[in-house]
Amino acid sequence: MMPALERITRARWQRDTVRSVSDRYEISALVYRYAELLDGGDLDGVTDMFADATWRSAATGAALTTREDVRAVYENVILYDGVPRTRHLMDNLIIDLVDGADEASGRCYYTVLQGGEPGTPIAPILSGRYLDRYRRGPNGWQFADREFHINLVGDLSRHFRS
Numbered sequence: 001m002m003p004a005l006e007r008i009t010r011a012r013w014q015r016d017t018v019r020s021v022s023d024r025y026e027i028s029a030l031v032y033r034y035a036e037l038l039d040g041g042d043l044d045g046v047t048d049m050f051a052d053a054t055w056r057s058a059a060t061g062a063a064l065t066t067r068e069d070v071r072a073v074y075e076n077v078i079l080y081d082g083v084p085r086t087r088h089l090m091d092n093l094i095i096d097l098v099d100g101a102d103e104a105s106g107r108c109y110y111t112v113l114q115g116g117e118p119g120t121p122i123a124p125i126l127s128g129r130y131l132d133r134y135r136r137g138p139n140g141w142q143f144a145d146r147e148f149h150i151n152l153v154g155d156l157s158r159h160f161r162s
Helices: 004-039 043-048 067-074
Strands: 054-057 086-097 103-114 123-137 140-153
Touching: 004 043, 004 086, 004 103, 004 123, 004 140, 043 067, 054 067
Parallel strands: 054 140
Antiparallel strands: 086 103, 103 123, 123 140
8 A cells, every 4th residue: 555645746746747748738739720820821810829929020120019010910921712822830849848837938940831823833931940938828828929030031922922
């Protein structure tokens, strides 16, 4: 039979482990949801992800904090029948999380592929990384801050109005 203190310690460890795994899963889903919404042409949904966050561009120094300002950036995305014909590939997601905390940070790489008409080549048009801060709110994890870094640029003429 296991002593009471050992049972309590084990139960706390299991509870904390489950919460940590759950938090990491929810944050990962948040990061990937951004790509899904953007590739699906849901620019309002993308904008809503930053309703209580700061949206930053490392290239321009812009730090946007209002929904209207963030939405104005996504107004420049070119849509074809409601979608941008892109795939945002997110990889190397690293989440820094203190167990039990309501804030976390993370970073990942992204590569944006774009296709044209069916049968035309798919091309990488953009690559970089996101530096994120997350906050746990009443509806789960959300962005607190996202800084966009661009490292490689291809032909953006069919993706973004300049």
